[in-house]
Amino acid sequence: MSIIELNHINVNFKNSQKESIPAIKDVSLKIPTGQIFGIIGYSGAGKSTLVRTINLLQRPTSGSVLFNQTELTNLKPAALRQARQKIGMIFQHFNLMDSMTVRENILLPLQETTLTPPQKAAKVDVLLNQVNLTDLADQYPRQLSGGQKQRVAIARALVNDPDILISDEATSALDPKTTYQILQLLKELNAKYHLTIVLITHELEVVTALAQNVAIMAAGEIIETGPTQQIFNNPQTSFTQELIQYSKINPAWEVTDV
Numbered sequence: 262m263s264i265i266e267l268n269h270i271n272v273n274f275k276n277s278q279k280e281s282i283p284a285i286k287d288v289s290l291k292i293p294t295g296q297i298f299g300i301i302g303y304s305g306a307g308k309s310t311l312v313r314t315i316n317l318l319q320r321p322t323s324g325s326v327l328f329n330q331t332e333l334t335n336l337k338p339a340a341l342r343q344a345r346q347k348i349g350m351i352f353q354h355f356n357l358m359d360s361m362t363v364r365e366n367i368l369l370p371l372q373e374t375t376l377t378p379p380q381k382a383a384k385v386d387v388l389l390n391q392v393n394l395t396d397l398a399d400q401y402p403r404q405l406s407g408g409q410k411q412r413v414a415i416a417r418a419l420v421n422d423p424d425i426l427i428s429d430e431a432t433s434a435l436d437p438k439t440t441y442q443i444l445q446l447l448k449e450l451n452a453k454y455h456l457t458i459v460l461i462t463h464e465l466e467v468v469t470a471l472a473q474n475v476a477i478m479a480a481g482e483i484i485e486t487g488p489t490q491q492i493f494n495n496p497q498t499s500f501t502q503e504l505i506q507y508s509k510i511n512p513a514w515e516v517t518d519v
């Protein structure tokens with residue numbers, strides 16, 4: 262079963278001369294329920310634009326977006342708001358509210374719900390414990406490390422019990438050890454809550470560490486997709502071969518003497 266089905270998605274942007282520039286070109290993609298699914302490509306490939314169509318933060322110029330069998334592009338604003346609550350998102354730069362404590366940041370998405378204040382507080386406590394931040398609940402983002410900030414963002418993304426978490430370069434600003442810890446947390450959440458995770462990254466090692474399936478993006482298109490091990494053991498395109506060649510996990514990767 263697919264939790265997300267993108268069919269023939271096109272996204273065009275207008276440049277300063279009002280010309281239409283294609284950023285996503287006829288992309289169709291199925292994301293299986295409960296999986297960690299990687300989308301990898303270089304900067305500018307269209308990864309962020311594509312995943313933003315999943316919750317219609319970016320409306321596609323054409324194409325259909327099915328989330329749990331519901332066509333999102335047809336929904337009225339109230340129904341779309343409700344559907345979006347089931348799609349959590351985390352970002353490279355965390356996007357926390359600086360003037361709010363850790364606890365207040367995590368509480369924020371619950372504002373629109375009908376839960377009572379004690380119910381809200383109980384939910385936040387569970388999540389603080391899950392992401393190992395109980396002791397820092399009353400701190401402000403500026404008092405936290407990058408890894409701790411991303412943990413707050415993860416807890417906030419999970420507070421409405423989403424079916425899917427979209428991680429857009431969530432570890433790109435973190436050092437390798439912290440990256441490992443965040444990836445470990447994502448893996449735990451996937452196993453514990455059967456949470457589908459879409460992992461957008463330009464780093465091959467992030468995809469190979471976690472994702473069962475992967476899609477390779479270049480110039481707005483998906484050029485190869487399939488089981489991660491299979492794709493990287495037997496790349497079918499010169500682009501994927503190059504991605505492997507320049508990845509940090511390639512032992513031959515070294516800067517030559519000049």
Ligand SMILES: Nc1ncnc2c1ncn2[C@@H]1O[C@H](COP(=O)(O)OP(=O)(O)OP(=O)(O)O)[C@@H](O)[C@H]1O
Nearest residue numbers: 274275284302303304305306307308309310311430
């Ligand atoms: N709002 C916008 N208006 C015009 N062009 C845009 C807009 N958003 C993205 N683009 C263009 O669409 C293309 C894809 O950008 P996108 O951010 O999706 O790529 P990406 O693979 O996520 O790269 P990065 O990791 O660097 O963000 C780029 O050429 C970008 O300049």
